[in-house]
Amino acid sequence: MQRRPKSIHLSEAERAALRALLRDGVNPTHAARRLGCDPRTARKEAKALRRQDQADAPPSPVPPPAPPEASTVSPEQERAERLGAEFWRRKAKLAEASLARVEHLAGELAGLRGQSWQVPDWLLTPPGAGERGRSVVGCLVSDVHMGEVIEPDEILGVNRFDPEACRARLRRYFDAACTIGRRWASDTQCEGALLVLGGDMVSGAIHDELAATNALTSPEQVVAVVEAIAGGIRMLAEAYGRVHVVSVPGNHGRTTPKPTAKLYARLSYDIMVAAMLQERFRHDERLSFQHGDSKDQIVPVFGRTVFVTHGDKIGTKGGMGFAGPMLPIVRGTKKVEAQQARFGRRPDLILHGHYHTTGNAGAVLSNGSVPGYGEYADDLRAEPEPPQQWLFLLHSKWGLRERAPIQLEPPGLPPKPRVRVPAGWQGGEAA
DSSP states (O other): OOOOOTTSOOOHHHHHHHHHHHHTTOOHHHHHHHHTOOHHHHHHHHHHHHHHHHHHSOOOOOOOOOOOOOOSSOHHHHHHHHHHHHHHHHHHHHHHHHHHHHHHHHHHHHTOTTOOOOOOHHHHOOOOTTOOOEEEEEEEEOOOOBTOOBOGGGGTTSOOBOHHHHHHHHHHHHHHHHHHHHHHGGGSEEEEEEEEEOSOOBOOSSSHHHHHHOSSOHHHHHHHHHHHHHHHHHHHHHHHSOEEEEEOOOSTTBOSSSOOSTTTTTTBHHHHHHHHHHHHTTTOTTEEEEOOSSSOEEEEETTEEEEEOOSTTSSOOOOOSTTTTHHHHHHHHHHHHHHHHHTTOOOSEEEEOSSOOOBOOSSEEEOOOSSOSOHHHHHTTOOOOOSEEEEEEEETTTEEEEEEEEESSOOOOOOOOOOOOOTTOOSSSOO
């Protein structure tokens, strides 16, 4: 059918016919084509019909609310989940309270609350132009292991160690420090002595075998090593006039079953030893002490930086190959140098222990031990090393000028050769 002009409207009959087609489901475009009208008119009529049908339709009934679904969790399970959450909340609160008690107890036992320290002026003052060289005698004492017992029968008689041997070896070391150190410093103005307690002052009870074989309990070890070190401090003070004591914690001094990153120093018997020594000499103006919550200490000496750490946390492990512990020591001390350089305080000298191996790789003094060769080293088939500790001299101009490992036991003389004498030999010419 020909489409009508847009200006002519639909008549009532045509509109009724269009609506009839739309109600029969004919598409508005097809209905407009049949009647010859504008498709837009057909679409408008379709919308009008839909609105009219919606208005005339009765409201749809509201469906009743669906009954609640039956819970798939039994009352017993709900109770277990509720009690489980409450249990873990109580567990967290108890852990926080326990940690607070441990912090407080560690601070009280070690005397850390309110402890203050500062580096003495005689170590801080840098050298002046044209002045006579100044010096400080350095004593590195670490890995004392007071209380440990080394049975000679278990290592074929190579070594023996117990608390009495420990005291004797420490006395020998401090005797040598007073004698040799004064000889080294004879051409300088000696300002005093630097005593570095590098950790592992006690054997501790960090392993079951130590707890079973130690001659002393851990508190008894602390008392014994404080007495021994205090005697050495008095000797150094008499010989050099002033002593600065620096202390760091070691792994054997820990009071926790496993090594920790947090509270490492505050939970250490080594820092308790330092605090007890500081309290003992609190009225002696010749002495100064340096220790704190850190596992490391930095000591400025004549404008140079001395970095002190025990050695168990230098970032490397190993040491059982043919090169021994020196390879991990070199790797670890290089990591320490790089780390501290990023903080703007590259060390001029690193002092550490832990490996029971005497070494001097560059600007590093790796300390031996007071016990010496023992059952653990024997199990590793390690290179035997005598009990020894570093003694050194720091010079205001030359830095580390002198150093020597002090052997804590006199070297044994080789046995005399046994010679078979012929029967009837009387000396001189044979008859």
